Amino acid sequence: MPKKRLTRPQLHDQHDRLLADVSSLLEQARRTAARSVNTILTSVYWQIGRRIVEHEQGGKTKAEYGAGLLVSLARDLTARYGRGFSKSNLFQMRTFFLGWEIFQTASGKSEMAPTVPAPLANGPTRVTFSLSWSHYLTVLPDPETLRQEIVTAQRAIEARRRLE
Secondary structure, X not given: OOOOOOOHHHHHHHHHHHHHHHHHHHHHHHHHHHHHHHHHHHHHHHHHHHHHHHHHOOOOOOOOOOOHHHHHHHHHHHHHHOXXXXXXXXXXXXXXXXXXXXXXXXXXXXXXXXXXXXXHHOOOOOOOOOOOHHHHHOOOOOHHHHHHHHHHHHHHHHHHHHHO
16 A cells, blocks of 8 residues: 655644654753763862862861962962862862761761762762752851751752652
């Protein structure tokens, strides 16, 4: 039986449906990629803060010899990588780490779900950050407020994802 030829309006409708379907797929992929990039950048900033604390402060809350390292590190990172590594940004990364340290459980597993690749996690600590860096910055000044806000926001996001 010969195939029935489609009319011009039918071809146009099929094309529109295909275009809408492909567009939806691309938009979803872009949103997913943006979320992944945000998660990785936030984790990297947390790790930068961790390394600053471990190097400059030896794990203590206050540095032994002032903020000189942040100034030189900011200068060198900015020269190498461009914007985003000013002294104040590095200070925020350090504050972020201090406000949201990931403690290990007795079993050695992180208390948070692992989503950041191991090379970025630097060892057994694997960290999940549900918010973008800019969201964390809004609550950075007080480490305890940061910790409480992050927990609340992550719980809300997880609840929403369960509903989807």
